[in-house]
Amino acid sequence: MTLMRITSPHAHGPMSTSRVMQNVLLATIPGIIVLTHFFGFGTLVNIFWGSIVAVACEALALTLRRRPLGFYLKDYSALVTAFLLCIALPPYSPWWLIAVGIASAILLAKHLYGGLGYNPFNPAMAGYVILLISFPIQMTAWAPPRGVGELPGLLEALQACFVPSTFDAVTMATPLDLMKQNNSLLLEDLWAQNAQFGRWAGIGWEWANIAFLAGGAWLLYQRIFTWHAPVAMLASLSLMAALFYDGGSSASGGSPLFHLLSGATMFGAFFIVTDPVTSTVSVRGRLIYGALIGALIYIIRVRGNYPDAVAFAVLIMNFAAPFIDHYTQPRTYGHRDTRGEE
């Protein structure tokens, strides 16, 4: 009998990359439900079509790169990219917009750099920014929430996606747009004059953010990631908002609560900032990384030309992540100094 020779360790923990990705997918469900409730079936159709394109692109890239299809498709990373990008896209996006976004994300941002684990930029956010720059009109057309405008039905949602020329989209400025464009009204009056505002932020947006927060908390509980980066991001965003809130004058940038529950804040904090591949690795590094993203989000939201800022802030910090890593290496056991300052 010949015995197997392999080196230690011989045991392995319960975690697997596929499981990590599956958990991330599951954790998006509450947010998707809320988005669908408030904005209709648009997001679901986005995800449906986006997932098909994503798996096709992934398969294509793997084939071109001569990688075993089954083994790599099983890591679910393409689906995660599809879900994340499609959640970020406006509901009722046309099929080609979604396809271009997903193809950019998976072919350019991921496989061109060598595939999962080698991509310096978050694929979903890279795809998002490419779309935003190329098709600003389509990318800023957000539907009005339930109660403010008429919600299209499922059939109309499909029509909007696959035969966009026949669909008459109703769009409305998002609360973040209104906040940015406002320069004459006290916040109180801004709230009163626009039906999109809800209790703390925009109708629908506030609950979507809370739902993504819940999904994120569950992932945290599952130890899929650590709390450092998301908490640092939310804290610094709140701090920036608090500094410039000024009680709600016409020059105010909005309250901390408004920023926490607007746009892609919670989605970004728990599903984008926590993307392991493109963020920093050490604990200190993650605190810095998250905090800088939070600050950037505020600055771009209030001063920038685009409505939401999560994608830009994340991409900028993706770029900076290796440098942060370099300067935040932990102190090894038995060493007096941290490394990275050689």
Added chain:
Amino acid sequence: MRKIFGFHGGIHPPENKQQSLRTPIADAGIPPQLVIPLSQHIGAPARPVVAVGDSVLKGQMIAGPAGFVSVPMHAPTSGNIVAIEDRLIAHPSGHLARCIVIASDGRDEWIEHSGAADYRDLDKADLINRIRNAGIAGMGGAGFPTAVKLSLKPDTRITTLIINGTECEPYITADDILMRERAQQIIEGTKILSQLIAPEETLIGVEDNKPQGLAALRAAAQGCALEIVEFPTKYPSGGEKQLIEILTGKQVPSGGLPLDIGVICQNVGSTVAVYDAVVHGRPLISRITTVTGEGVAQPQNFEVMIGTPMSYLLEKAGYRPDNNKRLIMGGPMMGFTVPTADVPIVKTTNCLLAPSETELPSPPPAQACIRCGMCALACPASLLPQQMFWFAQGKEFEKLEQHNLFDCIECGACSWVCPSNIPLVQYYRASKAEILQSRHDNEKSGHARVRFEARQERLEREDIEKEAKRAARKKAAEERALAAAQGGGEEDPIQAAIERAKAKKAAQQADAGAGEENEQEKLEKAVTTTRKRLDTASAKLEQARADGSDLVAALQTGVDKTRTKLEAAEKALHDYQQEHA
């Protein structure tokens, strides 16, 4: 209550200790043949003092220590020496090593031996001698000679003596059962050690997953000046460095020893061996080994003679070969697989793990590293395993060393948590081996690298000097080419510095316009010497290429530089000749 310090990282793998704790320690008996490797410890292999055909008694010394860092070997039972030859032993590399083979006679007849009536009357030298003569080497895993560890310089002050009863590896229960059944001996052994090294405090560290062992120790330690410290279970708290941090809050400096911070660690097994040696005069000829895993019908602990073939021991536990594809010496986290079950149990064999395929499945293919950082969170040495993996893949050894590869204790925590199933430790082990090998090669080739770097540096400096003077007079330039050429050579750095000083002086003199007469001669000489150097360097390069040495790149640069230098010297000579034609 004593303050318990934590350590970074760590994991909680399933313990799987209950299986082998259901029955008390069993006697494995006398196998027909015992194979005793001469090297079961760190240090020089022991030297046989018996010959084939000799008959030996139980406890008789059969091999003596070969030097200070070495331990003797003793016959575990009475019988005849039937061979002294190379045999397969349990070693990660699966290699052959010299062994003494004893055919047992079944009488198990002891040689005359006696312990100290009262060890408190013995002085340090006497105690150490007894420990040395008993052939005790660290039984927790590494196998460092215990007597060497305990031989302190007279002025060494030990603050803490730590007896390690942690046994954090899953499956292994050898120390646990020892604490349950032989607590008194552990305590007595601890007292002996304590008397020997006179520490300020003596601690026995035990994880809180061994309540019975703890209770037994506490009962046995009543009224003794030692403290039994219980701390939360976490792998690898039994690692010497981690245990020291848990109990003292101090870290062993990188590359240093616990001794550097006034700490000495001993494993409970070794402590009992010390007790046996001092109190009963019994050498280390048997140990407690856990035999466990679904590949055996009755997992349990055995008192087994050193040299017993693993196959014999497995049979005792009801081996089910069809249920076992890999045999591990040690635990699932740090143990290594043995090539066959015919290798002998040695002084460091704390566990024989025969898992079934469902119990410890073969590793699935690795997926991409998603940089999730779980490995870094788990690493007890606070390393960045994912970065080291990256560098190990690219064979960037310098970066690996900068990331403190050599502080990795190979505990396997990173691999255990890695969701992508990357065999990280395997990469680190291979990289360490490669780095050590190349260090060794460098030393062998006569510190070639050091010499080379010194030379390289000098050549560069000369280039800079040259650059600075380029604007100077043409004649001076010619002189400098000459001087630089003279400054070369394969000598050592000090010699090089002297040469450099000489060259500089020569250049200065040349600048001042001195030594014009034999200008032509000097330039000619420069050309010849440089050409010679080029030849030597090229030859070396060829040699290095043939050997596949990693100095090829460095040598190549050297050759190129020398060639440039030769061209410069030739040009200088040519120019001079033109001018003075």
